[in-house]
Amino acid sequence: MRRMKALKWVAGMMLAGAVATGVAHAGQIVVGQVAPMTGLEATQGRAYAVGMELAFQAANAAGGVNGNTFALVRKDDGGRPEDTVAATKQLLAEQKPLVLAGYFGTRNINDLVASRILEQDRIALVGYRVAEIRPESPLLYSVRATLRDEINKLTEHLATIGITQLGLFYEENKGAPALLAAADEAAAKAKATIVAKAGYAVGSNKADDAVAALVKAKPQAIIMVSTGAAAAAFIEGYRADGGKAQLFAHSGADVEQLLKRLSEEQMHGVAIAQVTPSPYKISNRLTKEFIDLVAKTAKLEVPVSYSMMEGFIAGKVIVEAVRRQKGKPSREGITAALDAMDSYNLGGYVVGFKPGMHSGSRFVELSIVTGAGKIRQ
Template sequence: MDTKTLKNCAAALLAVALCGAGHAQILIGQTAGFTGPVAAGVKETTDGARLWLDAVNARGGIAGQQLELVSMDDKFDPKLAAENAQKLAERGAVALFLTRGTPPTEAVLPVLQANRLPLVGPSTGAMVLHQPVQRYVFNVRATYQREAQKAIEHLNTLGITRIALVHADDSFGRDGLEGANKGFAQAKLKPTHVLKADRSKPDYSLLVPPILASDAQAVLWIGSANAVAEGVKAFRAAKSSVRVVTLSNNASQGFVKALGEYSRGVIVTQVYPSERSYAYTMVQEATELAKAKKIMLSPAILEGYAAAKVLVEGLRRAGKNPTRDTLQAALEGMKRYDLGGLEVSFGPDDHTGLDFADLSIVDLEGRFVR
């Protein structure tokens, strides 16, 4: 091979190397129910996360590396969630991100442990992810127990004392039930009814009539968006005006759409400020990025956005070439990180991150109003 050919080969190899370096990626894995009963909320939280991830990539990524979010559909099935998480770990994901729901997230915990894989921003407020501290789980939202307790307290302040409770017959529902019981105890009240509902296919013919017969003024319904929306419709079909309250897992425009003409007046607890609270820098940022993509901001989008900000900050602090171990250390050392009006802190004995809780009501235009 002559000298000219050698030089050409060397130049070609250098070009390939430079091209590869320019496209180096940090792999982030996600398993969530992109189809099934929580699909609408999953889409919105993921859209919110991508607002920030895309903005970071547009600015050059992290230390010249682009962030690649690989999302897999687990259909809200815990077994499939665990399988997806293992596949993502084997692909080399530096973190798992934005899982959805209590049972699926519980199912991935052994995968996190076995692979020393951090999970950032699970979209669930399950107490089991907070206490005792799960070493590899970094929450970016308040617990369901905190939300349910606040919901009961709020109803009591309105003079509503006859309150029924419907909860999904799974770990999520039982978690919310425990928080609601704390609220009832603090208000010195007892629920008119406590009813279990099948997680995927509630039998409304068994749930609605007892609540109507008790003349309950309100019902706290702890379940998926589709289950609660159909419950509201069942009440309205029975000519009942009972107030329906649900938790932040249903704080999405998809839930409002599922409610249709019956959305007005439904109360939804929230774990982030209002998407119109422009005093928060985070809301201002998200609003501008959402406008550019022609996306309407919602509480679910804000949740995904906030989780992405925490993930990116952790990766920035994890060094030039982040690994699972360096990311774990960076997150545990994160103190008073300003999301834009809200501060997030973690430590070896505290992986809660935030404890913000509020309530909203759906207005005539289908917006969440505080």
């Protein structure tokens, strides 16, 4: 009996030592987000944040990852590029996040990359939205399909229904030449022609000139590569001026935002490329997990949306990158884990990265707005 008690005492001491060691290495992992929490794109920025928080709360409720829990710290840039850079510097200095996530805006991302903050602090940015075809950047990781993938999907679909005369509405940013070239290439492959291209100023939603140009050109269909605010302004003006073309938007236009700003009549028949599975129906294990978590949440900050699903995916990728590290998580460890994440299946949605290839998905499907203002795949 004495021997048994002694063995139990030793086992207890060993367990206590293991627990103490785990606590010593455990901590809170801060994820930093600088995005529009106010302004034209605030709904998307906040929805993306809520999606990440759902993923982090699920990981925390399960005991964390290797003894670590997750916390999201947000800062508002109002969509202004200069504020994105300044807020990121402040975030890095004060909260010292392990990783950044959920950024928005073409100029915002370009200015952030040009500032070299990511390289100087050796920190990765996982999950972002831009309206351009941009080159790969060493510390930027996208969890969505590329804009090129979306344009190819849209033009291929149009070709199958006999639509060959296209218009293009786009943001006049630094990446516009690459976008226009990609659109021409995709149209040529589909044996179609872009008969008119009309842009709008970066950071605005002034679409009057573009509306006039595309109404005059009379294409059969118009592809919109723009923010949600600009797409809403274009659709409103185009419908009001008698435009008859079918309207197709890339995923950044955010169907929920359009439905909120425009009438059912204006939105009827608008098709939008989606780069995540629908957040409204269970189609795989990922969507079931998301919908179950939403149902358990007492009060969501913003309504469920595709942006929220994308944020959820980004959050799960970050959790997995931490899980794959041995010992105390580090910024360098996050980057190494992401670069080795060749084919990570989240449950029906696959994300994969390699060194020099940071566009993590090829998933694109189309949704269309019905006469009742409902979204149908």
